[in-house]
Amino acid sequence: MVQLRLGDTVPDFTQASSMGDISFHEWAGDSWVVLFSHPADYTPVCTTELGEVAKLKSEFDKRNVKVIALSVDDTDSHQGWINDINETQTTNVNYPILADSDKKVSDLYDMIHPNANAKVTVRTVFVIDPQKKLRLTLTYPPSTGRNFDEVLRVIDSLQLTDNYQVATPANWEEGEDVVVAPTIPTEEAKQKFPKGVTEIKPYLRMTPQPDK
Structure with missing residues (x-):
């Protein structure tokens, strides 16, 4: 089992989804990707999560981010679950849910933590950049719903x-x-960041967000 670490190129795969077969790297293209996994279909916390992500789709689009979910059930089960999500969360699931009944993707991405539960995937978020590099992982226990505002903030x-x-x-x-990067001397930082640099400590310098 290969453990994925930050900066690693994420594995490619081809897998069925609620929107047809997906070849992951090709599907991702030059976008950022949020891949988030779920223990099973028809689970209550995940139902709220998939609904929330559907509602935030325009926020992900603004940031050039594609979202894709994963659950270990098959596509027929996914379609029924999507109907429930749309009904209960007053939304429309507008992104694919991978069907990982053979656990191929779960194994590739180390989503099964046997000491938590050997039978289901843990609830992990992977943020992947356009170079297919892993930039963030967040792993939650089954009882705690994820904060997708935090995922957007990290992106x-x-x-x-x-x-x-x-x-x-x-x-x-x-x-x-x-925060100004510690590798830049303060005088150079003042030239690089014309909005101003506030030196709190020699190693702690603040500047207004440069792209605003």
């Missing part, structure tokens, strides 16, 4: 910090001040 941070020599501080939200 905002990743996309910003990929393009500028900055990092984002605790609880950062889009539009707030960011």
